[in-house]
Structure formats: structure tokens, C-alpha cells
Amino acid sequence: MNRVTAADVAAAAGVSRSTVSYVLNGSDRVRFPESTVARVLEAAARLNYTPNAAASSLRRGRSDVVLAVLHDMPHGTALGRLLDELTAVVAAQGRSLVTWAAREGSALADVLRDLTPRVIVELMPFGDEDRATAAGSGVPVLSAIDALLDLESHVGAAQVDHLAGLGHRRVGVVTVDEPRVEVFARARRASAADALRRHGLAAPPVAVMGEAGAAAADVLAESLREWTRGPDPVTAVACYNDLFAAITCAAAERAGLSVPHDLAVVGVDDEPLGAWLSPTLTTVRVDLPALATAIAAALAGDARSRDVDVIGEGRDVALVVRGTSGAPRSGSVDQTSR
Amino acid sequence: MNRVTAADVAAAAGVSRSTVSYVLNGSDRVRFPESTVARVLEAAARLNYTPNAAASSLRRGRSDVVLAVLHDMPHGTALGRLLDELTAVVAAQGRSLVTWAAREGSALADVLRDLTPRVIVELMPFGDEDRATAAGSGVPVLSAIDALLDLESHVGAAQVDHLAGLGHRRVGVVTVDEPRVEVFARARRASAADALRRHGLAAPPVAVMGEAGAAAADVLAESLREWTRGPDPVTAVACYNDLFAAITCAAAERAGLSVPHDLAVVGVDDEPLGAWLSPTLTTVRVDLPALATAIAAALAGDARSRDVDVIGEGRDVALVVRGTSGAPRSGSVDQTSR
DNA sequence: ATGAAAGCGCTAACAC
């Protein structure tokens, strides 16, 4: 099947190629009589004409493709929700959002050889090389990193506010050691630590987890035993995400701690499965649709050559209170009254 | 910043535009002296030259973009694994895989106006409209649907084989009513039913679930009570995926059934969180990397204008045996001996 | 109101 070009449509409609272009692009500059428009439209439909995207972007000097870049980190459902929403709002702008997952060994330069997007949306922090590529390519980069970090900075706070509100005085932090999410993990635990300070509580003990493999719970159980020993035991844990919250619950059981009575656990991301753990998982849900909208708005404002930072709103973080969090058992040791 | 073109590089290197093109594309037809090559490469690097993808695909008459199409169904981590792997193998072919999520209201035609991929990979069944668009666009479609269905047809069988092997004689099925995954859900439950027949067991009672909302477990608990009533109770359940398996476990508890003693439960997808449920979730893991490789191989064979079906291999399905599955309690009622 | 014509940046056949 030979591709149908505008010339074919023009011939079929008995007009020139430029008329076809005008009619199809609905230029405001020129108005064509109904009959001409109808003839062109009919011919285009009959021949199943699809404009050549490459020719069109070459001539216009720009494309209507928006490229969202993330990496191959096994991500939960949260990022999927963000991408779905982003796809929709970008589509509403008459552009197309496609996603590309960077991997160890694959460079942004590769995809930019095959595709010149109108703008690149940075959803995961670029490495130095990719950053240089993006900068040199002349394609504007819309970075969502600051917005994401802003959101993250409320995540740990939401966890701690909830736990402190329940009366917990010693809170531990379970974080993850994984380079690709390091920046987010750091933001989450930093905001948790900040919140603890704000509540006048001690700095948290931190357990840094590697792979979420089978041994993870044993390792963590050891930390929990240590944290809960002594006169001033940890009674609550703020976890990096729901997966590690689930592991923490399993670790608690192995350490002989009952959740939530001996230990309250709070995750992040509101994974669907978390609602069906027993006890059901208390978690922090981030409002990704709102972030998608913010990104889309920045996109509409059309970052020229300078990067644009989306400013997320702090309240786009909501606690989902379920079974793994409750008040500490009969007050802390240092509260002898009552 | 004005875009650097091949002409700029040519001027800087003191050669013609075609030489630049030849050198950069490494044509086999012509061989240039080291010095020329070096000069061109140096100039390109120094000017930070990026070829214009649109011009290049326009001229070549094709692009090196592969477009993977799926829909906005909230998918688990399994599909993410598939996409990551696919991105990698496609990159190894010197092409770029980008992903586009179709949504209610957004059409494939929209993205094809902004992007002309070399081939479209159909990961979720197209609707009639998108199928027509794809066909009319002249872009070959590589459908992974048949391969996915082939895989699915082994999923239910793997669940049932495991359960029958443990001695279960009455097995129920929990499936989902969601148009976007209907074809896969049907394949899973059909293969479970087939397997039961093969084992000489009765056709399964089927619970069709809607949303995985809070009420889901109550609804399902009612079904479980019914199934386990009477002389020939259901002792095991094959679930659509891990989420519904978790809901089934919760429902079992509400129905006063102990998992796995009164009821064995098997999921699908090997969601990371499933390993931390209690009891830990037995599940079926599908070998997506193998599927990605198969798709990539078909891609390399370069579907001309006809669609190509990837043939998946049945053994790319593996049972992950964990805590929710065990032998039925002291044999079935009809096994009076022993 | 419509058409002719000039490229967008690149590739590749062909000439020198």
C-alpha cells in the first residue's frame, strides 16, 4: 500500500495541494466555500489520508510530541496513575504524550535521534549525560523533579504528623538504598525527620533496606528488636513505601511485635494490595492527577528554551488511615502519669 | 539557540553536507580517509550536532520509532516489567520504543498525526476504530495479543494443576468484570475450567467481581459461604490476579474460613506485595522478558504490511508456591477411606 | 478564493 499524500487528495478533489493543507489545518487566514471544503474532506476520508508526521514537523519546525522520560525502576501503580493522567491532559492540548523508559546503558540521545519532541518531561532525575544531551538538543526540558520533591517533602511529614497525633513519641524510619530513587527516598526521610523535630521528638533511628528479597524481613526484624529494646522503645515506623511497610509488618511479627499495638506502621503510595493486608495498611496517598494537571499547565505555557519547574502544592498529600496505625500501647514509659 | 544542522558541521569541518551524512551514518558504500572522518566527528561533537529526526525520517521514508500501545487500565508491575524489557531489546536493535496509553476518548489517530512509527506493537486489544486507523495508516501492526492470550491460557492451567496436585477436588474461580481486560480474564478462567475438566473435576463456580473497592470482600465472602456450604465444598480458589487473591483471603476470613486450611488461594502476576501478605500469596508468574524477546524477534523480522503474531511459549509460566496454598483439610468428603 | 513555488534538513544516487 503506497502512502496517500496530500497530492493524491488534491487530485481526487480537483484542487491544489495547498488548498488541501488549508482545509485540513483549518487555517483562520483563509475561508473556503462549503463546497470546496466538503469535496476535500470527502476525498481525504475516502482515500484514508493520514498526513505524514515527519514532513509536517519538518516544515513547521516543531512537533506535537511530548516525551515523558522515566527510568526502569520497578514502580508501583502510583507512577502509572500519573502517566495516565498526563497522557489525557496532554491529549486535551492537541499533543501526544509518549513515554520512554531510560535504562542502564540506554541514553536519551538514542531516542532523540529517532524522535524530536516538542518538549521533554523529566519525571525521574536525569544523569549528567542525559542532562547534557537534553540541553544540547535544544528541546526544552520541563522538569517535574522539583514538584515531585515538593510532594515528597510532605509525605514524610504526613506520616509523622499522623503518628505523633496518635501519641507516638519514638518513631523509626525505614528507607531504601537504590540509586534510582535515592533523591526521593532522601526527601521522604528528611521530611519525616523534620516533622519529628517540629513535634519536639527525637531524631529517628533509620533502617536502610536493600533489595526487597526474602531476607529483607529478617534483616529488618533485627533492627526492630534493637529499636524496641530499652527504656524508650520505638512504637511506630514511617516506611519508604507500601512494599516496605508490608515488609515491616512481616518483620514485626518475626520480632514478636504486634501491629499496630506494639508497633504502628505507615506506608506510602496507596497500593491497591495494601488495603487487603491484615491488618490493612495505613498509607499516604499522593495526588498525582493534580501534579499531572500542573505539568500540563506548564506545558501549555510552553517552556521556551529554559527549563521550567512545576510547583506542586503541599496539600496534595492525603493520609489513608487503616489498620496498621493506632495509638501506642498505654502511653510511653516516660509518661508515668495517667 | 539555533539548531545546529549538518550544513554547519560541514562548514566547520570544511567538507560538504553529504560527506557529513556519509560519515555519521557509516555507509558501507563509501570509505573515507581517517583524517576526514576525524574532522567531521570532531566538528559534530564540538557543535553538539543532533540530526533532525523529522528530516531524516522524511527522507528515508521510515522512522526508527516503535510505538507500544496499551490502555489506561490500572496495571500491576507485570506490564511494567514487560515494557522495560521491551524497551531494552528494541534499543538493542537500534530503534526506540516509546509507549502510548490509549484512553477512553483518545484515538490512535491522534498520536499517529504527531508520530509515524516504523511499527505499532499492540499490547492491549484495539477497539474497532483504532484497528481501522492502524490498518489505514499503512503502519504495520505487530500484535502481541495472541501471544499474551497463549500465555494466559497457561495461567489458569498452572493454577489448577497446582491445586489438583495438592488434592483439591472442588475449585472455585474469581474473575473480574472490566471491559478492558475482559479478553484476558476470559482466557484465564477458560483455561482454569479446561484444566479442571482435564483433571476430571467439576466445572468451577465463578464469582465475577466488579471494582476492587472496600465492599468487594463482603460480596466475595457471601460467594465463599455459598461455595463451602453443603456436602461437596469448594476447598480452593483460582483468582484473576494477586489483588483479587488478596481480596479472596480477606473474604475467607470474613466467611470464617482459614487460609490455606479451609481454602487454598492462588493469584497471578507475582506482585511484590503478595510475598508479604500473611499467609504469603501463592501466585503464577508469567515470563514477560521471554515475551519481550519474542516480540523483539518478530520486530527484527520486520513485519511488512501484514500483521504478525508472536507465538508465545507455554512454559513461560511458573508457579510461585507460597503460603496460601496447601492440601485440603483431611481429604474431601467423598474420600471416606483414609 | 485558489494555485505556484519555495524550502524545512536530510539522504543517496550520481557525477566528477
Place this chain on the structure above:
DNA sequence: GTGTTAGCGCTTTCAT
């Protein structure tokens, strides 16, 4: 070996 040249299909200015 290297340069010249002719478009790929489209948009858009400028004539008519």
C-alpha cells in the same frame, strides 16, 4: 574520495 543534486511530503507566503 568528495561534492552536486534531486527530492521526501508538507506548510505558507505571495501572486493571481
